[in-house]
Amino acid sequence: MQRHTGDDELAPVALRTAAPTSPRAAHHLPDPAYAITTRGLVKSYPGPEGTLTHAVRGLDLDVRRGETFAFLGPNGAGKSTTIAMLCALARPTSGHATVAGADVLTRPHEVRRRVGMLFQHSAVDPDLTAEQNLHIHARLYGLPRSQARRRTAEVLETAGLTDRRRSPVRTLSGGMRRRLEIARQLLHAPGVLFLDEPTTGLDPHARAQVWEHLRALRERHGSTLFVTTHYLEEAENCDRIAIIDRGRLVAQGTPSALKAAIGDDRVVLRTGDDAAAQQVVRRIAPPDRAVTVDAGGVCLRVPGGSSWIPRLCAGLEARGIAVHAASATPPTLDDVFFHHAGRSLDATPPDRTPLDPVGGTR
Template sequence: MQPPARDQAPARADLPAAAPTDPGATRPLPGTAYAISTRGLVKSYPGPDGTVTHAVRGLDLDVHQGESFAFLGPNGAGKSTTIALLCALARPTAGHATVAGADVLGRPDRVRRQVGMLFQHSALDMDLTAEQNLHIHARLYGMSRRHARRRATETLEAVALADRRRSPVRTLSGGMRRRLELARGLLHEPRILFLDEPTTGLDPHARAQVWEHLRALRDRQGTTLFVTTHYLGEAENCDRLAIIDRGRLVAQGTPDALKAAIGDDRVVLRTGDDPAAREIVQGAAPPGTRTTLDGEGIALRVPDGGSWIPRLCAALADHGIPVHAATATPPTLDDVFFHHTGRSIHGARPAPAREEGP
């Protein structure tokens, strides 16, 4: 039997693909397939007034089998739309994507059988027990009653909810409900698990529990985890990440490599006379260093910031200017996001009052 013909979406010349960076990323061995691969993926929505909204713009993305991959971006960046495309729940406007070896247009049924989904908003029935919620979901996947009971037992044990199997969902805590949704997504043993903002609304302890179970799942079963998030700490938990902004992929790589690509540490000095101190710091810092002066104090980026603090403090002491505080901070993922997008993931940063240097 021949597979169905590929329903290829038309190419879009007006939406060029992004050119993402990928510092430090490891590549699979020759012959090893990607779990997810997209080329020029576009999703656009026409408006009633004839305008077009581009939710995803020319996405080129490769996710290795068995890795945890974070899709990092603020609300409205295109993360949820991308997941809908990759799960064959929405049709791309242009480009193509393969998930678990199947084309999302040509074999959407096969894609859906190979993926699991943890939605951003709960889809649990609050009046049913944890076990009943899983049974219904398993039957929707065509499992026999016997197989459904076995998989419900196995997945509840996997997320440490076996003792609450007969508890109504409304009696479970927020963290328990999220783990139950994780169990539901694992019932049919998917090769790829999509998690859309998996810990939104959870307290830090519940969030840590969910991630503990996710890491165990990946290590034990080799499941590929594709996580959308705007929490920087969650992105740090993943093997690699991609930054999406306004529908475009702007960077991808390991968290450490992306931070290292920015380079220098951020040093902030607060002194008894910041305007005068800034001129001295500018002269004592490495050539080409830019300094800024704002409410935090004097800020600059230098390599190995900790070793530069004593030198800068000594230069200020020679001019009789006391230093009240000095910090050196390595680049963060928020710095990475700001570097590639010009704004913070949690909102625009205030512009520095003044900048000096070449």
């Protein structure tokens, strides 16, 4: 898949906090270079005793036309709420957003006509055939009968399901069903396709098939794909990533730039006595580096991890501690998330913060 490069690859990954100053941005006019733009997007829900709960807090995003953009975060971070606002299915509490050239607040019907939305859970009728499901959806979007038949045939071919067009959906594999649901969202040729956890519940092989299909869509149609996921390896497939935690955007950039900003490698030493080895490594390692012990062994993060391994092994062996294995691995996206959020991506997120009636944190 062709990746977008340019300013974002070399720019700092720290989030921009300054308000836009261009006349276009000041008047909330859509920039034709971007498929999605948000500024200060907030979604709050009423809670008990007059409190408010913020699901999304001041979100600023810019998604270029034709790119594959990953929205990464744990369950409950605000990913699905953001998609609902961007698809004009939920009204923002404050802030603004333009999607496919239309404002979600002032032109919500136009936004819905211009986007496709793949939900987490299946929305196709299992008793109808693949072809029938698509034809009905096309008619609901207002396509004339002849155009609906033509588009149904086209998207079935795009999904690689032409030979299964008369098969009841219940007879299709999980990967085929997901490709059918993606095809259904392409019937009206949307400018932006939102995919909310597109491979949840699929086995690894089916997940790989879905991503191959998404790559083909991007290359064939130039579609803008906005994908939410908590699978780190899937986020690696995307041109750029935004990481959300507790409703706030904590980092964004290309996968390589985000990992490069962390810098430090993870060194793991498996020894004959990890508790004793931890004390030795602490004396050898730089004083500002945390040295921990987990199921893998003694762990620390240092720049140029491979160059540290001989020194650490020599120090341990000099004190009679056998080293059974040693490794140094570069930063991962989970390391990026941990760096910005202080916890692993797969950790259970805390409850959203309740606010008092005037918006102060309790």
